[in-house]
């Protein structure tokens with residue numbers, strides 16, 4: 001066991017020497033500088049994406065809370081010449097977000113009907129509000145959980161009074177799912193950060209970075225887990 005571990009470490013040392021050589025060749029070369037720049041650029045992009053994800057996570061969580069107080073429909077009526085008009089809309093209601101887009105249809109709205117452009121509609125939220133079921137005509141088991149995807153091809157302009165059935169696509173997802181998705185990257189970053197804090201603290205206290213064992217007696221190598229510098233690095237407290 002010990003011999004095996006020693007051999008493994010010997011192998012690691014040889015590998016480290018080869019690595020040092022390779023780095024030495026690259027050092028100062030254009031390729032080395034490029035690699036460093038790419039690493040930094042990648043780091044910055046990842047950090048920016050993490051911050052964006054955190055902002056979206058908080059914003060979605062706020063909309064989630066709002067969706068239980070008030071239903072919202074943001075809809076845009078657009079017109080395609082000689083084809084007709086169509087709605088694109090996002091509905092937020094009772095923990096679910098729905099996105100729906102219709103195919104353009106020849107529909108005549110009475111005077112005073114909805115004009116082209118954006119429309120916002122709000123209503124008091126309630127679990128039994130019929131807006132969502134009306135948009136999701138064919139309930140499936142997934143829709144109990146707030147998920148839906150439909151590609152409706154049927155046309156029934158008179159079907160539901162103010163809500164005619166026209167060919168459309170519908171996506172729906174529950175807020176908990178979206179908030180969880182946006183929370184993944186910030187949670188990973190927080191874990192990395194707290195690990196960094198832990199190892200800095202261990203380094204200050206003269207403990208093994210790998211296992212936390214007190215190394216003040218044996219600064220070169222951890223007697224508990226066998227880690228050598230830099231894992232077992234011990235800095236004298238100033």
Ligand SMILES: [Zn+2]
Pocket residue numbers: 208209210211212213222223224225226227232
């Ligand atoms: Zn250790």
